[in-house]
Amino acid sequence: MKLSAVQKVKEITSRDFLINYMKPCRPLILENFVDKESPAFKKWNYEYFKKTAGKTKVSIYGGELESIDRAASKPIGETTFSEYLDLITSTPTEHRLFLFNLLSIKPEMKDDILYNDVTKGKILKWLPFMFFGGEGSITRNHIDIDMSHVFITQFQGIKRIWLFPWEQSDLMYKLPYNFHSLTNIKNPDYKEYPALRYLNGYEAVIKPGETLYIPSGWWHYIQYETEGYSVSIRALPSSWLEKWRGFKNLVVTRHFDNIMRNIFGDKWFNYKVKKAHRKAQRAIAKIKV
Known part of the structure; x- marks a missing residue:
């Protein structure tokens, strides 16, 4: 497996970004995608969040390797948002929040983020998502089901993100009819999964104020180097092929997989594992030709 550093820029024109990064699907770290004068950088902190929504019940998620046969892992517990923030600031933990979006609970907080939109209006400013995690927590290697372009801005802490293009899905042992990888790429077992040796991806380390652009259909494996939180916004797929893939994933593929899993159980999962191998x-053989 080979990882190259993602390029980082302080300033970039919309024309340069759209032509040289978004259209060809190349990742990039933007240092000024979110304006540094945004109220979020001054107002937001854990104490502010506790006052804002500290009593809200949240579901806690842990490691995902034990639920590799599912599109999403099940929560391992429930607590208040305030208690969760106390946990991640007091000790390293793999616990993270999934599908808890503070910005939908307190929509007025969306106005605290000011964007320097290099996409010329393609980003969906009205649909941000917020993510929290403890030091050492991870989000397993996956592609986003809707095939959107994603912009992840770090506000607290440091994240390390590995990226791989859609074209390397077979080398990744992508589970058929799912959107995640069969393997643990952090500690790859090259004997069991030899195709991982041929992966050629990118590594991005983003710090507060920096934004990582993840192109449509790209794999991403997210690691929390420290506790922290980030906000992501999306831009709809650009090409008709990407739009079709996103539509098919949302409307057909995931429902078909759920039906087959309910009917056949482990037999369906074992079939998918064999097909991924x-x-x-075949992907290895093509490389060696």
Whole structure:
């Protein structure tokens, strides 16, 4: 597996970004995608969040390797948002929040973020998502089901993100009819998963104020180097192929997989594992030709 550093820029024109990064789907770290004068950088902190929504019940998620057969892992517990923030600031923990969006609970907080929009209006400013995690927590290697372009801005802490293009899905042992990888790429077992040796991706380390652009359909494996939180916004897929993939994933693929899993159980999962290995072997053979 080979990882190259993602390029970082302080300033970039919309024309340069759209032509040289968004259209060809190349990742980039933007240092000024969110305006540094945004109220969020002055107002937001854990104490502010506790006062804002500290009593809200949240579901806690842990490691995901044990639920590799599912599109999403199940929560391991429930607590208040305030208690969760106390946890991640007091000790390293793999616990993270999934599908808890403070910005939907307190929509007025969306106005605290001012964007320097290099996409010329493609980003969906009205649909931000917020993510929290403890030091050492991870989000397993996956592609986003809707195939959107994603802009992740770090506000607290440091994240390390590995990125791989859609074209390397077979080398990744992508589970058929799912949107995540069969393997643990952090500690790869090259004997069991030899195709991982041929991966050629990128590594991005983002700090507060920095934004990582993840192109449509790209794999991303997110690691919390420290506790922290980030905000992501999306831009709809650009090409008709990406739009079709996103539509098919949302409307057809995930529902088909759920039906087959309910009917056949482990047999369906084992079939998908075997198919992922076959496709990986074919991908290796193509590289060696």
